[in-house]
Amino acid sequence: QIVNIGSTFGSIGFSCFTSYSTSKFALRGFSQALRRELVDTGVGVTYIAPRGVDTPLNPPAVYEMAKEVKMRFDQPEYVADQILDAIRKDRKEKYIGFPESLFARVNGVFPGLVDNSLRKQNTTMKKYAEQDGNR
Template sequence: MSFNNKHIAITGGAGGIGSLLCQAFAEQGARVTVIDRVENINLGERVSLLQADLSSMDGIQKVCKALADQQVDVLVNLAGLQYFGLFENQSPEQVLLHYMVNLLAPVMLTQAVLPAMKARGNGHIVNIGSTFGSINFAHFVTYSSSKAGMKGFSEALRREVANEGIQVTYVAPRAVKTALNDEKVMQLARATNMNMDSPEYVVGRIMQAISAQKKEAYIGFPECLFVRINALLPRIVDKALAADDRKARTILNQAETA
């Protein structure tokens, strides 16, 4: 797939992965619209900003209206939030915020661009999930479950539009070295020897998956193997993760008493 003269819309395009992804698309001749809360961006003349807050219904509807009035060739749902902590300590406002940004916004933005894509007989929806959406981790309850929802949404939508000329790609990176990870997450990464990829590597793999119009792409080994094992034998994975869960609880308890 060539990106030359294509219109790419990317949520979270001002972030660590998003900004690199925007530049990669622009370098291949695409016109890129960044959907983000930031007030301005400087990613080159082929990249423009649609400022919006995807954590509110008003913000989501603003973007839906804007995208419905444009020809979007590729929609990349990248924006996401992560919470590491005890689920019972996550406020109702935080729970709502995470599901709005991680799941509801991608669903509604996709719904907004689909009619025009169907009318043209082509288009591409790209949903960036996580291995946490297939291996649901303790202490990342809203993040894991929202990414699991993103995976299910991608699969169901792919089957629905299979004969409409529209491609749906779900990409699931493992942990990435970005500002999304706070110090507690980095402590957990060190304590459990968590594999973490660079943003540059992940962007390269995302670009490959989109260009090849892959249905799914899981980034990282052995994580992609664990995804398959968890799907078939989840109770084995329960036991395998128990030690890491205890380390996570220790880190969270220390943070609460600090």
């Protein structure tokens, strides 16, 4: 079983996370293509897409921004349990966290709707990106 850990950002392109979102979109596409390529080999491919995970890898500015835009984080142990559950159930994809998992699905069908709903959040996120020198 090959398990690729992506992100909700691999289904929803967030402003100020352009490079990160792009890499996760690519990993999701790679996972789908590889799963289809390996279909008759007995090797499965699962793509995992958690929302934010509360780890030391996130700088303080990310937590400040997340608080302001009401972004939620999960504990690493919870995410690990969800990954193991997806492997046991031979899931092709697993999106972790609500409402982010729903938002990712909506974005796949109605991206313009998501564009409009993120407009206010984008302004807030840009403020943090400018402080961090990422713009």
